[in-house]
Amino acid sequence: MPPSPYGPQADPGPPGLAAKLLGFCEELRSEGVAVGTSEILDAFAALDEVSWTSHDDFREALAATIAKSQDDRRVFELLFDRYFFRAAEAEAVQRGVGEQSERAAAGEGGERLDIDQLREQIREAIAAGDEDRMRDLARLAIAAFGRAEGSGVVGVDVQRIRRTLGLSAGAQPPSEAGEERPPIDREQLNGFERHLRRELERDLIERTETLPPSRPLAELDRALPTSPTQDLAAVHRAVSQMKRRLATLGHEQRGRRKGRHVDVRRTMRASLETGGVPLRLRYRPKRPRRPEIYVLCDVSTSVTSASVFFLSVLHALHDSFRKLRSFVFIERISEVTEVFEHERDFAVVAQRISSEGGVADVSGYTDYGRVWLEFLTEISDELDPRSTVIVLGDARTNGREPHAEVFAQVAERAGRLFWLNPEPKLYWNYGDSVMAAYERFCDGAFECWTTRHLENFVNVVAGGTPTPEQS
Amino acid sequence: MADGSVAEVKEALAKVGYLADEPAALVSFLAQRLGKPVLVEGPAGVGKTELAKALSRATGRELVRLQCYEGLDESKAMYEWNYRKQLLRIQAGGEAGWEDVQEDIFSSEFLLTRPLMQAIASEEPVVLLIDEIDKTDQEFEAMLLELLSDFQITIPELGQVSATTMPIVVLTSNDSRELTEALKRRCLYLWLDYPGVEREMEIVRLHAPELPETLARRLVEVIQMVRALDLKKPPSIAESIDWARTLLLMGAEDIDRETFNQSMSIIVKHRTDIDLVAERVGVKLAEAPARSG
Numbered sequence: 001m002p003p004s005p006y007g008p009q010a011d012p013g014p015p016g017l018a019a020k021l022l023g024f025c026e027e028l029r030s031e032g033v034a035v036g037t038s039e040i041l042d043a044f045a046a047l048d049e050v051s052w053t054s055h056d057d058f059r060e061a062l063a064a065t066i067a068k069s070q071d072d073r074r075v076f077e078l079l080f081d082r083y084f085f086r087a088a089e090a091e092a093v094q095r096g097v098g099e100q101s102e103r104a105a106a107g108e109g110g111e112r113l114d115i116d117q118l119r120e121q122i123r124e125a126i127a128a129g130d131e132d133r134m135r136d137l138a139r140l141a142i143a144a145f146g147r148a149e150g151s152g153v154v155g156v157d158v159q160r161i162r163r164t165l166g167l168s169a170g171a172q173p174p175s176e177a178g179e180e181r182p183p184i185d186r187e188q189l190n191g192f193e194r195h196l197r198r199e200l201e202r203d204l205i206e207r208t209e210t211l212p213p214s215r216p217l218a219e220l221d222r223a224l225p226t227s228p229t230q231d232l233a234a235v236h237r238a239v240s241q242m243k244r245r246l247a248t249l250g251h252e253q254r255g256r257r258k259g260r261h262v263d264v265r266r267t268m269r270a271s272l273e274t275g276g277v278p279l280r281l282r283y284r285p286k287r288p289r290r291p292e293i294y295v296l297c298d299v300s301t302s303v304t305s306a307s308v309f310f311l312s313v314l315h316a317l318h319d320s321f322r323k324l325r326s327f328v329f330i331e332r333i334s335e336v337t338e339v340f341e342h343e344r345d346f347a348v349v350a351q352r353i354s355s356e357g358g359v360a361d362v363s364g365y366t367d368y369g370r371v372w373l374e375f376l377t378e379i380s381d382e383l384d385p386r387s388t389v390i391v392l393g394d395a396r397t398n399g400r401e402p403h404a405e406v407f408a409q410v411a412e413r414a415g416r417l418f419w420l421n422p423e424p425k426l427y428w429n430y431g432d433s434v435m436a437a438y439e440r441f442c443d444g445a446f447e448c449w450t451t452r453h454l455e456n457f458v459n460v461v462a463g464g465t466p467t468p469e470q471s
Numbered sequence: 472m473a474d475g476s477v478a479e480v481k482e483a484l485a486k487v488g489y490l491a492d493e494p495a496a497l498v499s500f501l502a503q504r505l506g507k508p509v510l511v512e513g514p515a516g517v518g519k520t521e522l523a524k525a526l527s528r529a530t531g532r533e534l535v536r537l538q539c540y541e542g543l544d545e546s547k548a549m550y551e552w553n554y555r556k557q558l559l560r561i562q563a564g565g566e567a568g569w570e571d572v573q574e575d576i577f578s579s580e581f582l583l584t585r586p587l588m589q590a591i592a593s594e595e596p597v598v599l600l601i602d603e604i605d606k607t608d609q610e611f612e613a614m615l616l617e618l619l620s621d622f623q624i625t626i627p628e629l630g631q632v633s634a635t636t637m638p639i640v641v642l643t644s645n646d647s648r649e650l651t652e653a654l655k656r657r658c659l660y661l662w663l664d665y666p667g668v669e670r671e672m673e674i675v676r677l678h679a680p681e682l683p684e685t686l687a688r689r690l691v692e693v694i695q696m697v698r699a700l701d702l703k704k705p706p707s708i709a710e711s712i713d714w715a716r717t718l719l720l721m722g723a724e725d726i727d728r729e730t731f732n733q734s735m736s737i738i739v740k741h742r743t744d745i746d747l748v749a750e751r752v753g754v755k756l757a758e759a760p761a762r763s764g
Binding site for chain 2: 034036038039042045046049050051056057060061063064065067068069070073237
C-alpha cells in the first residue's frame with residue numbers, strides 16, 4: 001500500500017513558520033471558522049509588525065486578523081494552544097529531543113518534596129495568577145506523585161493529583177500561621193489544572209513518542225460559556241427574528257386574489273352608483289394570518305439541562321407573541337400562559353413553574369401518551385388550521401404507551417406542528433426514545449439545544465434554507 | 472502619537488486617560504501600521520467609543536463621528552447634492568449652454584459633505600468613528616465596503632474621491648445583530664469586555680483620583696458583584712466612575728448598606744434590576760455603623 005499522501009499523524013509538515021500558520025488556519029477552517037485568503041494575508045502583515053518573542057502579542061495579532069467574532073475567538077483560543085503545542089511536540093519527537101535524560105541526571109525522586117510546602121507554593125502561584133510558576137509547579141507535582149501511580153488517562157490523573165494536593169475551589173483554610181488566605185475560585189483552579197493536563201500530555205507524548213490523533217472540538221467545548229444573561233439575550237434575539245419572519249408570512253396572503261369573499265352589503269351599496277347594477281364587486285378585506293401558537297414544553301428530569309433553555313425560549317416567545325399559549329408537562333399537562341404573562345423576570349418564572357406547575361403526578365417520569373390524551377380532550381377543540389403547535393421534548397416515554405395515534409389527531413387539527421428535540425439526532429430512537437413514531441406526523445422535527453439550532457429552526461419555519469450544520 | 476511599538480501606543484493612550492488592555496493596545500497599534508479599519512465589539516459601556524476618542528486625542532487627529540441608526544442612508548452618511556444651490560445656479564446661469572451648466576452643477580462646489588466624505592476628503596489625517604454599525608441595515612454595510620477597503624468613495628457624476636491621508640477607522644458594534652462577513656473581512660477585530668478588578672480600579676482611580684484606594688477596591692468589587700447578576704443592563708465603566716464621584720461628593724468612607732441603597736440608582740437603572748440588586752447585593756453589605764445622636 002502506498003503511504004498516505006498526508007504522512008503519519010506525527011508528521012510536523014514542511015518546516016518554517018509560514019507553513020505552520022497555514023496549517024493552523026486550515027485547522028480553524030475545519031472547525032467552521034471562516035478564514036479567507038485576505039484574512040491570512042492580513043495575519044502575515046500583522047505578524048510583520050509585532051515582536052514574535054511575546055507570546056501574547058503574537059496570539060493577539062493573529063486573533064485580531066483571523067477570528068472575527070466572539071464564537072470564532074473562542075474556537076481560536078482552544079485551537080491556538082493545542083495546535084502550537086502539537087506542532088512543537090511533533091518537532092521534538094522527530095528530532096528526538098527529550099527531557100527524560102535530564103531528569104534522571106537531576107536525581108529525580110531522590111528528594112521527595114514536602115507535600116505541604118508544594119501545596120502552599122501552588123496556592124500562592126494560583127492566587128498571583130503567575131502562569132510560568134504554575135507550569136513549573138505542575139511539573140513538580142507530576143514528578144512528585146504523578147508517574148508512579150499514574151493511570152495513563154490524563155483526565156483521571158489531573159483530578160487525582162489535584163485531590164492528593166488537597167486543592168479545591170472556594171474558601172481556603174487559613175495557613176498554619178493562622179493568616180487568612182484569599183479564596184480560590186473555580187476559574188483559577190481550572191488554570192492550574194490546565195497546566196497539569198498540558199504537562200501530563202507532554203509527558204505521555206514523550207514516553208510513547210507519538211502524538212495522539214487530533215480530534216475535532218466537542219460541541220460542548222465550543223459553545224460559549226453559559227452565562228444565563230448571554231443565553232437569554234441570544235434566545236430573545238432568535239425569537240424576535242422568528243416573530244418578524246412569521247409576521248411577514250402572514251402578509252404574503254394579503255392582496256392575493258384567490259379565495260377572496262365578496263362582501264354583499266358593500267357591493268350592493270356600491271351598485272347604487274350604477275343604478276342598482278352591481279358592476280363593481282366589493283370584497284371582504286382579507287385578514288392576515290395571525291400567528292397563533294401553542295407551545296408544549298417537557299420539564300421532566302431527563303431534559304433538565306435543556307429545560308432552562310426551553311423555558312427561556314418560552315419566555316422569549318411570550319415577549320414576542322400575544323396569541324401564545326404555553327403548557328408544561330411531565331406526566332400531566334398544565335397551562336402556564338398566565339405565569340409568563342404576569343411575570344417578566346425569568347428567574348421568578350422558572351421558580352413558579354417548578355412550584356405551581358403541578359405536572360408531576362406519581363413517578364416524575366414523562367408520560368407522553370397521557371399528555372397527548374389530555375391535550376386532545378382539553379385544548380385541541382381550540383386548534384384550527386391557522387394554529388402552530390411547537391413541542392419541546394426528548395420523546396423519551398420511559399417505556400409507556402406513546403399513543404402516536406392521538407398525537408396524529410393533534411397534528412391533524414393543528415395547521416402546523418413542529419418538534420424541537422434537545423438531543424442530538426444520533427440519539428433519537430435509542431433506548432426509550434420514540435421519536436420516529438411522532439416524527440411522521442410533524443411538519444418538521446429538529447434537534448435543538450443551542451441558539452444556533454434555534455436560529456436554524458426559525459429559518460426553516462420561515463421557509464428559508466437551513467443553515468449548514470457544522471460538526 | 473509615537474507608533475513605534477505596542478507599549479508606546481499603550482502609554483500614549485494612558486496619557487490621554489484611556490487605560491487600554493493588551494489586546495486593545497495591540498489592535499490600535501496594528502490599525503495604524505496596517506492601515507486597516509478596526510471593528511470593536513462588546514457589551515454596552517465598556518469603552519468602545521471611548522477608544523476611538525482616545526485614539527484621536529493621542530494622535531492629535533480630528534475625530535469625525537458618524538452615529539448610525541436604523542434608516543441611515545447615503546445622503547446622511549456620505550454626501551448629498553446641494554439641490555437648492557444647483558437650482559439657483561441654473562436660474563442664474565441665463566445664457567450658458569446646457570453642457571456648461573450640467574458640468575458646473577455637478578462639481579464639488581455643489582456637494583454637501585457628510586461625515587464619511589469629510590473623513591476621506593480631509594487634508595489632515597483624521598480618526599473616523601462609525602458608531603453602532605449594528606444599528607444600520609445590511610445595505611448600508613455594503614455601501615461602506617468600498618470606503619473600508621480602498622478608502623475611496625465613488626460619486627457617479629464626479630468620479631472617485633480617494634483619501635489623501637490615511638484615516639484611522641474605528642467601527643463599534645453592540646453585537647445586536649450579526650455583521651456581514653464582507654465587512655468583517657475588511658476589519659481587524661477587537662472584543663472589549665468588562666475589565667477585571669485591578670484594571671477597573673486603575674480606571675476608576677484615574678478618573679476620580681481623590682478616591683482612597685480601599686474605597687475604590689470596595690466599589691469595584693461591588694460593581695463586579697452586580698455585573699455577575701442577571702441584569703437587564705449591567706453597570707458600565709462610565710457608571711462606575713460616576714458612582715465613584717458620587718461617593719466622593721457624599722463623603723462616604725465605606726460602602727455600607729445605607730450608602731449603597733442611597734446611591735444605587737447611579738449604577739442600576741431598571742426597576743426590576745434595582746429590586747434584584749437590592750435583594751442580592753445590598754444584604755451582603757454591612758449595616759451602617761450606628762451613628763451617635
